[in-house]
Structures are given as structure tokens and as C-alpha cells.
Amino acid sequence: MSNILNHINKILIPLGCFGCNTPLGKGERLICTVCRNQLPLTEYNFTDENPIDRIFYGRIDIKKANSFLFYTQNGIVKNIIHHLKYKNQAQLGTFFGLWYAPLIKERLEIDIVVPVPLHKRKLRKRGYNQVSLFAQELANHFKAEFNENILLKTANTKTLTKKNRFSRWKANQELYQLIEKKYIENKTILLVDDVITTGATIEACATALKKAKGVVIYVVTIAVVP
Ligand SMILES: [Zn+2]
Structure with missing residues (x-):
């Protein structure tokens, strides 16, 4: 019964903007138009x-990093990303991708686009990787x-908080496993x-x-915390 009511509500109540409701x-x-502007x-x-390039200096060799939007603790971007991640609105990834891609003026020679993977349990729970449709547009x-099959997330991140700083860093480094090592040799990856x-x-x-030789890495995110 409540399912039917939900369904009716969806038809009768006009949909709210994912940025401002x-x-x-x-x-x-x-x-909405206001949020878009x-x-x-x-x-x-x-x-x-x-500033995103500078995050990685001295840590890992990233050819170039970029983000589409600024993420702040309140605001449109936070609201939209919340819906994208937790409210079953995977389509917002396409929305971001279709907006951002044409703004990229440089002709980068990218071989493979790889979204950061979710752990398979989280993927099953959420039903989709919130980054995939954005990455697909790129x-x-x-x-x-x-x-999506080049990297595998080997553990859920939650368990990390109990460890000390170094073992946390170490464990974090091992959270992702490279599956297709030979396949990505000498490739440029986004x-x-x-x-x-x-x-x-x-x-x-x-x-x-980078465990594969000759890999060049570009990074793009939907948003960056300024
Ligand atoms: Zn709005």
C-alpha cells in the first residue's frame, strides 16, 4: 500500500530541484535554472x-588534475552529489558529464577512462557506482x-579509522588492486x-x-573541496 502511495506522490507532487529542492x-x-546559473x-x-595538482606534489606523479566544480559544506553541489550518491540518482552523473566535457578545450590523448571503484558489497547495496556515468561521458x-574492471577495491574503508596514522596510510595504499597490469602498460589513463x-x-x-610500467595518469573529479 505504501508503495502505491509513494508512486502516486511521485506523480502528483512536482519534482524538486536536486540543488535547492x-x-x-x-x-x-x-x-533548476537558478541553480544552473x-x-x-x-x-x-x-x-x-x-590547487588540485598541488595536492599530489611529492606524493604521486599525476600528469594533470582537474575538477569541474567547487564543493562546499552547504550549497548546491553538496546537495546534488548527495542525491547522486545516496538517493539513487545516478543520472546526475550524466548531467555533470554532459556539462563538463564540452568545457574541456585541450585535446588530451586518453586511452582508458577508469572510475574509482566501489567495494563490491557497497556496489551491490547502492546498485551503481556514482562516478561511472560521469566517467562514461568523459x-x-x-x-x-x-x-571499470582495471582496479578492484579490496576492502571496505570503514575499518581503517581504528588504526594509527602509518598503518592507516599503509592500509590505504593497499585498498586498490590492479587487475589488468599487462593491459594498461604504456597507456594514458584518466x-x-x-x-x-x-x-x-x-x-x-x-x-x-603505476604498478604497470609506462602508465601516465590524468585525474578528473566532479568536485573539489577548496
Ligand atoms: Zn535549484
Whole structure:
């Protein structure tokens, strides 16, 4: 019965904007016009050094890093990403990808686009990887292969918090396993994630990818914590 009521509610109540929750107007989809105009684009390019590049200096060799948006503790981007991750709105990944890809002016020679993987238990629970559709749009843009099977997340991250700093770092480095070592040798890879904060996830994934020789890594995330 409650399922039926939910279903009826979905039809009767106009859908809210995923950024600000106000009802969407005619012709508006997913995100209202006001939020679209207020999206905090980083406007970073792939030529000049930016603060995301600097996250990785002295840690791991990343050819170039970039993010589409700024992520703040309150605001549109946080709300949209919350829906993308926890509210079954995978389509928002496509929305971000279709917006961001045409803004990339440089012609990067990317061979393979790799989204940061979820642990298989989390993937089963969520039903989708929130990064995949965004990454897929970037693969289309660069005419690159999209491949979700190159990295495997070997453990759930939660258990890490109990350990001390070094063993946490060590365990974090081993969270991702490279599956297709031979296959990615001498390839240029675009590694994609949702939000970049400390860079630990990207560092761990890039460390795994670098186990294949001659790999060049670019990084793109939907958002960056400024
Ligand atoms: Zn809005």
C-alpha cells in the first residue's frame, strides 16, 4: 500500500530541484535554472597549474588534475552529489558529464577512462557506482575506452579509522588492486572520482595503476573541496 502511495506522490507532487529542492518549472529537468546559473565552476584547465595538482606534489606523479566544480559544506553541489550518491540518482552523473566535457578545450590523448571503484558489497547495496556515468561521458568526449574492471577495491574503508596514522596510510595504499597490469602498460589513463578532499583515494588508486610500467595518469573529479 505504501508503495502505491509513494508512486502516486511521485506523480502528483512536482519534482524538486536536486540543488535547492524548489519545484522544477516547465522545461526544467533535474536542476533548476537558478541553480544552473549558480553552479560554482572551477574553470581550471589542463594547461595551467591549479590547487588540485598541488595536492599530489611529492606524493604521486599525476600528469594533470582537474575538477569541474567547487564543493562546499552547504550549497548546491553538496546537495546534488548527495542525491547522486545516496538517493539513487545516478543520472546526475550524466548531467555533470554532459556539462563538463564540452568545457574541456585541450585535446588530451586518453586511452582508458577508469572510475574509482566501489567495494563490491557497497556496489551491490547502492546498485551503481556514482562516478561511472560521469566517467562514461568523459570517455565519449576523449573517444577513449571506458573500463571499470582495471582496479578492484579490496576492502571496505570503514575499518581503517581504528588504526594509527602509518598503518592507516599503509592500509590505504593497499585498498586498490590492479587487475589488468599487462593491459594498461604504456597507456594514458584518466582516473575519475566524485569529490577530492585530501587526495588519499586518488593517491591509492594511482599507486596501484603505476604498478604497470609506462602508465601516465590524468585525474578528473566532479568536485573539489577548496
Ligand atoms: Zn535549484
